[in-house]
Amino acid sequence: MPTLTLYESDTHKNILLEDFTSGEMVPANQHLIIHEGKGALLDPGGHKVQSHVYSDISKFITPDALEILFFSHQDPDIVASANFWFMMTNATGYIPAVWLRFVAHFGIDTKLIGRMISIPDEGMRAELNGSELIFIPAHFIHSSGNIQVYDPVSKILYSGDLGAAIGNDYQVVEDFDEHLKLMEGFHARYMPVGRALKGWVSMIRELDIEIIAPQHGAMFIGKEMVNKFIDWIETIDCGIDIMEDIYKIPS
Numbered sequence: 483m484p485t486l487t488l489y490e491s492d493t494h495k496n497i498l499l500e501d502f503t504s505g506e507m508v509p510a511n512q513h514l515i516i517h518e519g520k521g522a523l524l525d526p527g528g529h530k531v532q533s534h535v536y537s538d539i540s541k542f543i544t545p546d547a548l549e550i551l552f553f554s555h556q557d558p559d560i561v562a563s564a565n566f567w568f569m570m571t572n573a574t575g576y577i578p579a580v581w582l583r584f585v586a587h588f589g590i591d592t593k594l595i596g597r598m599i600s601i602p603d604e605g606m607r608a609e610l611n612g613s614e615l616i617f618i619p620a621h622f623i624h625s626s627g628n629i630q631v632y633d634p635v636s637k638i639l640y641s642g643d644l645g646a647a648i649g650n651d652y653q654v655v656e657d658f659d660e661h662l663k664l665m666e667g668f669h670a671r672y673m674p675v676g677r678a679l680k681g682w683v684s685m686i687r688e689l690d691i692e693i694i695a696p697q698h699g700a701m702f703i704g705k706e707m708v709n710k711f712i713d714w715i716e717t718i719d720c721g722i723d724i725m726e727d728i729y730k731i732p733s
């Protein structure tokens with residue numbers, strides 16, 4: 483699916499990069515935030531897309547203008563290309579604290595791991611060339627160490643796996659009820675517990691959100707669609723809520 487500009491002003495730009503996933507890979511979205519010529523790349527993806535994402539970014543900024551690499555959690559569709567990005571840019575990486583040393587298994591050596599900042603469980607605020615980004619705690623949604631990004635300028639919440647859909651052939655949700663069918667299975671199985679989602683909902687209602695952009699699937703644009711999504715998330719049971727009978731030795 484093609485590149486999409488989600489927000490643009492004289493100084494600030496939010497871009498959904500072209501989707502380069504193919505074959506057996508679960509489709510994944512890579513997002514770029516640019517502020518005054520410097521960039522942040524969110525959830526860069528795996529080996530098979532890294533060089534495509536690199537050349538796509540080069541249409542907007544030079545690779546040495548990439549200042550932030552953000553990793554929402556430890557899954558391969560997010561961190562597998564980490565070594566490539568550290569070698570090809572001077573960017574600083576941000577990753578949930580509990581996953582920092584696990585990413586070293588993707589070939590991040592001692593020298594490179596010094597360029598990674600671990601995000602504490604409480605989350606933190608970071609700066610992209612003077613523009614604030616808020617790293618929001620979203621633990622157990624789905625990973626036990628999981629962080630989302632809120633950009634106060636564009637009012638976009640980058641929600642990671644929350645809001646993921648599988649099988650959509652569109653980038654923006656138009657019919658929420660139809661789109662639900664593509665989200666339900668994913669949330670039922672990949673989200674560990676509804677209690678985490680309810681905690682997230684009460685926190686996230688404090689933010690002024692115009693767009694929710696998940697790492698898989700389609701985006702929720704506009705307050706009405708954003709609220710429909712948040713209202714749905716508040717109600718669902720998932721993971722251990724509905725799978726408590728699973729702990730049996732297989733026959």
Ligand code: FE
Pocket residue numbers: 555557624625643
């Ligand atoms: Fe994941």
